[in-house]
Structures are given as structure tokens and as C-alpha cells.
Amino acid sequence: MIKIAVLIPEQYKLLSVAAILEVFEAANKFQANNHVEVAFDISLLTLNNRVDGFFKSYKSDRIENKESYELILIPSFTTDDMKGTLALNQAFIPWLIKQYHYGAEIATFCTGAFLLGATGLLDGKAATTHVDACSAFSAAFPSVQLKADKTVTQDGRLFTSGGATSTFHLLLYLLQIHCGKDLAVKTAKIFAIDMDRHNQSYFSSFQPTRHHNDEIVASAQEKIESNYQDVATIEEMIKDIPSSRRNIVRRFKQVIGITPIEYLQQTRIEAAKKLLEQTAQQMTEIIYNSGYNDPKAFRKVFRKTVGMTPSQYRDKFQVR
Incomplete structure (x- = not known):
């Protein structure tokens, strides 16, 4: 029987913990109904030994008890202040x-990746998180090889998943590793999960950071967002900003995490996505109105950024 620890950190997301428990309980139930020894022994791990009433039926333990676990699961957080949340959960780090060095596998779900990132165990390794948290994650943990488009990553004994329903894809992947594909497929059917989704890019929204005090970078952001349909070069974007091109590019990358030209592309693609979702404009109009003159270049950048063609995106997300 595999000993699982589900962390109950400060400011955890209830839905994330519930999804984790539901899937592993379903797997155990399948095995029990088939008169097979259940695979998972589940415990909830807390810092203060307080467990919400939702989870009173589960075993709970504290990290001070020095129990060893084979699989540790870190749920998503519900917070707008990740730095503060990590400080509240510092004792888990x-x-x-120690658990990892004892041989445990560790899996994170959505923004739970921030807690694993804070351990340093992900340095130099692949990881993903919620698409809209990727910029903040990259800024906080630049040594991690962030795979923002991936639904699930595995690097050795470390696993991460993207946002929301990507949780289920990682859970099924873990079931397949530990119990085989047959049980994973049965569980997928119970929860109506498509097992073959590997990309989450098309769920993302470009939400650049505004929480900085660099006036030059803020000015460059404003110029890009106001003139994305017209400007073509960095020089055009920054010609009125009192600083050298080299300095602006350096500061922009340091503060925002991407270059000004990447910021321009992201702004244009986000504009195109909105037009595809909300209008009946022809594709040529959308290309022009989002700042592109070359349809081939637009489609190449769109597919690379979003993970599907503009037509596929419209078919999937257009408000009808």
C-alpha cells in the first residue's frame, strides 16, 4: 500500500484538495469492489493539526511526527499574495x-508548484503551473525550466500540473504509474476526463504585471498597449522614452520577464483572441486589426503562442 500525504497548507484551495481526495478514493473503491487490496493509504498533513470539517474522516498528522511518505501531494493555493502565503507555509519547506531525500515522489497542482519551487528541488528541472501564474513563477524561480504550455510535467520524482482541470490529468497520470492504465481509464470515465490533453496554452490570458515601480518600464508598457496595431520595431515603441534602447530592453526583461518585442507579440495575440471570441470579423480583418500584415507570420506566432490555429481557437471559444 502506497503511503500518500496530502498537504493541508495555509490558504489552500478547498476544491483542489477535494479533487485529489476524490480521485484516490475512487481508485481505492474500484479495487475494493474487485476484492483487490486498495493501493493508497491517505493521510492529511498539517502545520497545526487542524483539519476542516470537510476532511474529518481522514487520518491527519503533523510534520513534526517525522513519518515518511512515498507520495506527497501539494494542492493549489487561494491567494493574491503568494510571497506572504509561502511565508505562512515556511515550515513545510x-x-x-527531507521527504524527497528519503525517496518520496512529490506532485503539485496548479499554484502548489510555488511551494515546491521554494524548496529549490525544482532548480534545473521542468515544471508547470497555472497559465496565468507563469510570469510570477518565472520571476520567483528563474532556475526552474518552466513549461508554461504543458498540462503535466515529470522530472524524475517531481511532478507538476497546470491550472484547474489539469489537476485531474496529473492525478490520472499518477494512477497509471502506480496502478496501471486500466484503473486510470476507469477513473477517467467516472470523472469524464479526456486523458489526451497535453497542452494548456489556449486557456491562458496575457496578464502582464503592473505591480512595479519602474516608470520607464511602465511607460514602455503603455506605449506598446496603446499602439500595438501600428508599431513594428522597438525603436518606434520607445522613441519618446528618455532612455537608451539597451537600457529599456534590459530593465523591461528584468521587471516583466520578457522582452519588449515579446510583450508586443503577446499583446497582439491577446487582441486577436478577443476578436476571434467576440466578433464575426473575417480572418483577414482580425489579422490586420491585431497589428499584423503578414497572414503567414500571424498564424505561425498564434499557433506557437496559443497551441492551436486561429480557426481552431475560434471554433472552440467563440461566443455564439
Whole structure:
């Protein structure tokens, strides 16, 4: 029987914990109904031994008890202040490091990746998180090889998933590893999950950071967003900003995490996505209105950024 620890950190997302428990309980139930020993022994791990009433039926433990686990699951957080949330959960960090060195697998769901990132265990390794948290994650953990478009990643004994329903894709992947594909497929059918979704790019929204005090970078952001349909070069974007091109590019990348030209592309693609979702404009109009003159270049950038063609995106998301 595999010993699982589901962390109950401060400011955890209830839905994330519930999804984790539901899937593993369903797998155990399948096995029990088939008169097979259940695969998972589930415990909830807390810092203060307080467990919400929703989870009173589960075993709970504290990290001070020095129990060893084979699989540790970190749920998503519900917070607008990730730095503060990580500070509240600081005590989990050395515990996670020790468990990993004892041989545990660690899996994170959505923004739970931030807690694993804070351990340093992900440095130099592949990871993903919620698409809209990727910029903040990259800024906080630049040594991690962030795969923003991926639904699930595995690097050795470390697993991460993207946002929301990507949780289920990682859970099914873990079931397949530990119990085989047959049980994973049965569980997928119970929860109506498509097992073959590997990309989450098309769920993302470009939400550049505004929480900085760099006036030059803020000015460049404003110029790009106001003139994305017309400007073509960095020089055009920054010609009225009192700073050198080299300095602006350096500061922009440092503060925002991407270059000004990448910011322009992201702004244009986000504009195109909105037009595809909300209007009946012809594709040639959308290309022009989002700042592109070359249809081939537009489609190439769109597919690379979003993970599907503009037509596929419209078919999937257009408000009818």
C-alpha cells in the first residue's frame, strides 16, 4: 500500500484538495469492489493539526511526527499574495526536502508548484503551473525550466500540473504509474476526463504585471498597449522614452520577464483572441486589426503562442 500525504497548507484551495481526495478514493473503491487490496493509504498533513470539517474522516498528522511518505501531494493555493502565503507555509519547506531525500515522489497542482519551487528541488528541472501564474513563477524561480504550455510535467520524482482541470490529468497520470492504465481509464470515465490533453496554452490570458515601480518600464508598457496595431520595431515603441534602447530592453526583461518585442507579440495575440471570441470579423480583418500584415507570420506566432490555429481557437471559444 502506497503511503500518500496530502498537504493541508495555509490558504489552500478547498476544491483542489477535494479533487485529489476524490480521485484516490475512487481508485481505492474500484479495487475494493474487485476484492483487490486498495493501493493508497491517505493521510492529511498539517502545520497545526487542524483539519476542516470537510476532511474529518481522514487520518491527519503533523510534520513534526517525522513519518515518511512515498507520495506527497501539494494542492493549489487561494491567494493574491503568494510571497506572504509561502511565508505562512515556511515550515513545510525543510520537511519536503527531507521527504524527497528519503525517496518520496512529490506532485503539485496548479499554484502548489510555488511551494515546491521554494524548496529549490525544482532548480534545473521542468515544471508547470497555472497559465496565468507563469510570469510570477518565472520571476520567483528563474532556475526552474518552466513549461508554461504543458498540462503535466515529470522530472524524475517531481511532478507538476497546470491550472484547474489539469489537476485531474496529473492525478490520472499518477494512477497509471502506480496502478496501471486500466484503473486510470476507469477513473477517467467516472470523472469524464479526456486523458489526451497535453497542452494548456489556449486557456491562458496575457496578464502582464503592473505591480512595479519602474516608470520607464511602465511607460514602455503603455506605449506598446496603446499602439500595438501600428508599431513594428522597438525603436518606434520607445522613441519618446528618455532612455537608451539597451537600457529599456534590459530593465523591461528584468521587471516583466520578457522582452519588449515579446510583450508586443503577446499583446497582439491577446487582441486577436478577443476578436476571434467576440466578433464575426473575417480572418483577414482580425489579422490586420491585431497589428499584423503578414497572414503567414500571424498564424505561425498564434499557433506557437496559443497551441492551436486561429480557426481552431475560434471554433472552440467563440461566443455564439
